[in-house]
């Protein structure tokens with residue numbers, strides 16, 4: 277039976293680059309994005325490049341917990357098992373935005389999104405005999421510290437801090453989930469500094485620094501997708517779980533990311549927000 281994969285943020289950047297290569301490996305792909313026009317275009321591009329016709333688009337704004345629950349139900353009604361969930365969609369909001377569900381938008385999009393989709397789909401990923409969850413984080417987590425009293429910018433807001441904290445949470449959530457169960461492998465990665473649109477909605481100064489730096493130093497999207505493709509599809513990492521990767525090699529994440537009490541705190545706070553919102 278053909279393997280399948282759900283890729284979030286598959287309409288652009290690293291997610292789209294990963295989808296193209298994974299489609300060429302003959303996976304059935306569920307592409308998730310918020311913009312149907314970009315979704316249609318991504319499917320046309322992948323189909324013409326690979327000839328793979330087993331592509332579905334799911335429209336969802338992943339900054340909303342309720343939307344993610346609906347998306348999970350839709351995915352579960354379409355597929356009876358999932359082999360891989362590649363949590364990739366993310367970004368950084370330049371200003372403080374509190375969603376209608378009361379969450380700071382970068383935290384909602386980057387961390388609550390990964391948490392809710394993973395926990396909602398875990399039972400059908402467990403139906404695969406090689407179920408995998410792959411989370412795209414970032415080395416931007418290095419140096420970040422979580423202020424549990426300011427998760428939704430209650431006291432102050434900085435676009436960069438919020439982004440870095442969300443990426444630290446991605447890593448802690450991965451380690452916690454990997455430790456909690458052994459049916460599905462859960463790994464996390466840093467794609468490198470990649471020339472994408474990610475800085476497009478950041479503050480103007482950051483945006484121009486990032487764009488300028490990107491021209492000089494960034495990896496291409498194809499290279500930046502290497503660990504996402506490797507962890508999602510390679511037999512080399514079958515059964516490997518709870519690890520952090522860069523350029524398809526295991527690396528260490530920050531010291532703070534290995535503090536188990538913080539894994540528990542991050543897990544509990546995400547679970548609490550999820551329960552309160554749903």
Ligand SMILES: NC(=O)c1ccc[n+]([C@@H]2O[C@H](COP(=O)([O-])OP(=O)(O)OC[C@H]3O[C@@H](n4cnc5c(N)ncnc54)[C@H](OP(=O)(O)O)[C@@H]3O)[C@@H](O)[C@H]2O)c1
Pocket residue numbers: 284285286287288289290291308309310311314336337338339364365366367385412413414415466467468469470471472473474475
């Ligand atoms: N680029 C880098 O240097 C870098 C470095 C480290 C980590 N990362 C991580 O890599 C991942 C991918 O980033 P990228 O650089 O490829 O960014 P990108 O080019 O901006 O692509 C992000 C993707 O996520 C989707 N997305 C964003 N917000 C969404 C929402 N609320 N609902 C649904 N979809 C949403 C976007 O959809 P639209 O097409 O509708 O915008 C797009 O498909 C992110 O997790 C990021 O944190 C990137």
